[in-house]
Amino acid sequence: MNDPYETLGVARSATDKEIKEAFKKLARKSHPDLHPGDKTAEETFKAVSNANDFLKDKEKRRRFDAGEIDASGVEKKQERFYRDFADGPSYSSHAAQDGFTSNEDLEEFLARAFKSGTQRQHQSAFRAPGQDVTYVLPVDFLDAATGATRTITLPEGKTLQVRIPEGADDRQMLRLKGQGMPGFGGGPAGDAFVELHIEPHPFFHRKDDNIHIELPVTLREAALGGRIEVPTIGGPVTMTIPRGANTGQTLRLRDKGLLNRKTGQRGHELVTLKVVLPDGEEPELAAFLETWKPRTPDLPRKEMLK
Numbered sequence: 001m002n003d004p005y006e007t008l009g010v011a012r013s014a015t016d017k018e019i020k021e022a023f024k025k026l027a028r029k030s031h032p033d034l035h036p037g038d039k040t041a042e043e044t045f046k047a048v049s050n051a052n053d054f055l056k057d058k059e060k061r062r063r064f065d066a067g068e069i070d071a072s073g074v075e076k077k078q079e080r081f082y083r084d085f086a087d088g089p090s091y092s093s094h095a096a097q098d099g100f101t102s103n104e105d106l107e108e109f110l111a112r113a114f115k116s117g118t119q120r121q122h123q124s125a126f127r128a129p130g131q132d133v134t135y136v137l138p139v140d141f142l143d144a145a146t147g148a149t150r151t152i153t154l155p156e157g158k159t160l161q162v163r164i165p166e167g168a169d170d171r172q173m174l175r176l177k178g179q180g181m182p183g184f185g186g187g188p189a190g191d192a193f194v195e196l197h198i199e200p201h202p203f204f205h206r207k208d209d210n211i212h213i214e215l216p217v218t219l220r221e222a223a224l225g226g227r228i229e230v231p232t233i234g235g236p237v238t239m240t241i242p243r244g245a246n247t248g249q250t251l252r253l254r255d256k257g258l259l260n261r262k263t264g265q266r267g268h269e270l271v272t273l274k275v276v277l278p279d280g281e282e283p284e285l286a287a288f289l290e291t292w293k294p295r296t297p298d299l300p301r302k303e304m305l306k
Contacts, residue, residue, distance in 0.1 A: 003071055004051035004064070011134040011173070011195050012065065016056075022171075023052040130181040130190035137162060137194050141201035144168040145211075145233040145258055152194070162194050167209070167259040170198040204233060209267030210257045214274050217241060219285075222275045232256045232269050239271065247275045 005012050008022040026048040028034075035041035054071070055061050063069045137152060147166035153159050160179055173195050180190025205212045211233055221228060225243035229236045232253060239253060250272045257267025278285075 002047065002051075004054045007047050007051035008055070009171075009173075011136075011193065013134050013136070019052065019055050023048055027052075127185040127187045128183060129187045130183040132190040132193060133180045134193045134195065137196055139164055139168065139196050139198050141199055141204060141206075142233060144170075144196065144198045145204075145206075154192075160192060160194075164196065165261065167261055168196055168198070170196065172196045203231070206258065209260045209265075211267065211269045212272070213269065214272045216274050216276045217245065219275060219277060222246065222273065230269075230271055233258070241273070245273050245275075247273060249273045 005014070008014075008019060008026065010019055010022045014022070027045060030041045030044040030048065032038075032042050032045055054064070054073070060069065060073060064071065069075055133154075135152060135154075137150065139150070140148075143150070143164055145167065147168075148164045150162050150164060151159050152162055160176060162174060162176070164174075173193050176192040176194065178189045179192035182189050203213055213231070215230060217228070221241050222245045223243070225241050225245065227238050227240050230239045230253065234256065237253065237256065239251065241251075250270055253269040253271060255266040256269035259266050
């Protein structure tokens with residue numbers, strides 16, 4: 001059985017809610033009912049189901065995180081020099097896991113325990129990579145859409161520059177090679193993984209590579225048409241409203257959506273019109289409508305009343 005966290009695409013620090021949401025999303029995509037006869041989809045569904053069941057069991061998850069069992073639930077052989085600190089924080093060092101306050105303390109202990117050879121030889125014999133660490137970074141919607149660079153501060157005070165790629169996805173994981181915890185005995189440092197949590201926008205909404213927006217227009221603009229300014233993720237642009245436009249009508253702004261990093265192409269912005277009446281009283285408009293007789297039948301509810 002593969003690592004349940006990797007199978008669900010979540011960080012080891014994921015909450016129960018995040019694990020549940022990840023499972024639902026993957027299960028919907030690979031459910032056998034939606035892919036009849038597709039063995040790959042069936043295997044994927046089984047894998048995400050097993051991973052979800054494993055992580056829902058709090059005791060199994062605790063023991064797996066502590067390295068006491070593997071992903072299939074089988075006991076792992078414990079090889080600790082001193083005492084087990086596997087329940088410590090994810091950013092703890094190898095020395096802290098083995099009961100020492102620092103890597104230097106652990107190296108000193110090994111030098112005393114093994115009298116032959118130099119300290120460098122002992123370090124080489126016990127060379128180990130540093131631990132990976134995971135961080136969550138809240139990202140503004142427009143920063144994710146257009147790309148940006150942000151600085152994060154680690155628990156020990158170190159700062160990292162994180163480049164958010166243009167068109168970044170929610171829950172996307174960025175890998176910063178060699179920016180995790182230092183290695184032991186000259187081993188390489190671990191990696192830092194940054195999970196992006198994209199914050200919602202007040203009026204832009206993403207669907208695949210397209211941006212959706214509901215745009216209020218005045219009665220006059222809808223009736224007579226004209227050119228108006230429309231917000232996009234790259235700034236305002238001018239768009240033509242056709243004469244006689246109505247609420248629910250959708251217009252397209254080509255290539256004003258998100259960049260697809262795989263194809264190099266951009267999505268579009270889909271603008272859905274919403275006709276709004278003036279806030280204040282308009283006696284002239286009311287007087288006109290009282291005497292106005294439209295040339296076409298005005299039965300907007302006819303389909304509902306059949």
